[in-house]
Amino acid sequence: MASSFLRVSLLFISLYTADGFRYYFLYHCDFNSSDLNDIEYSLSTYYNMVELARFSSSLGKYVGFTEYGLKQADYWNKDPSILAGLRAEKERYCKHNIDIWYQAVLTKSAEPYVRLSSTAPSGGKHSAMLVCSVYDFYPKQIRVKWTRDGQEVTSDVTSTDELADGDWYYQIHSHLEYTPRSGEKISCMVEHASLREPLITDWDPSMPESERNKIAIGASGLILGLVLSLAGFIYYKRKARGRILVPSS
Known part of the structure; x- marks a missing residue:
């Protein structure tokens, strides 16, 4: 291949x-x-x-x-x-x-890495759109395909040309407009000279990317708050141990 x-x-x-x-x-x-x-x-x-x-x-x-x-x-x-x-x-x-x-x-090649994301479609008959972004691959020739429950999707798919990064690497972005169905499996398949077999990335529809980002930010803030609270408690205990109590006359 x-x-x-x-x-x-x-x-x-x-x-x-x-x-x-x-x-x-x-x-x-x-x-x-x-x-x-x-x-x-x-x-x-x-x-x-x-x-x-x-x-x-x-x-x-x-x-x-x-x-x-x-x-x-x-x-x-x-x-x-x-x-x-x-x-x-x-x-x-x-x-x-x-x-x-x-x-x-x-014979020189660089393997691509793939990032899947969702975005709102600009219009049309479908309510959702996925974007398969492929980065840092060489040589330029590449093939990006979508599969839905194991079957290749050929309609409602648009792709950019291979875009040069200016550092010998390339990137490409493929868009799939679709109407979500319960229990379906949607994947982005990448074929490239650097790969021994197609690189398949599955879309996880359990939570929109924006919500995952919000939860990640919230969790990071909570952890930081706990660390600061613990550091303050330790500092207070050390200061308390160093106090000298003087009895009143």
Whole structure:
């Protein structure tokens, strides 16, 4: 699962211009692992931003997209030396660079942490909204899903894009509008390259977050009051022991 999020394209462009016209090639290496079977190499030929023809390593030949491109593709496909050279590029060019990327960047990752909270919906047909906030993950690619009683929820779900924190980490926020039901179980599921298995966080509807915060603050105040009272009592007892009683005449 994790490797599916490491799909990247390596690009290389060759340009030829004459009298304002542009003819160029675009190389792609699409992959989700460093295994040759998971690598797709393609070479596209463009003229003035129009793709004429494309070689695909999975097809092993050229495909044309315009009248001229069809003719060129047919010409190139009849030359075994051209096709053999392009097929070799998958290993010579793509795998070489992909191995470097995996060693330097793609194997480095940071696990996300998740925070669930509730908020009032801005409107609509539902009376409640949950927010699944995912923080401090790398790389950027991530998948956030909602489940309700074990079934994935696909409606009434909105998510932000992956937001850069400016320190190589990212965050994302997913919102679920819903109508609460007694005994249901709602969870936020996160899939990321740093995780061996999905990270599932269950929502506890027993008490709204605002009420939990109020109780936590009240409990903290009570504990602080008891500590201060105990300290005052101990101080009083020590002072009382140090007094000298002088008998009256």
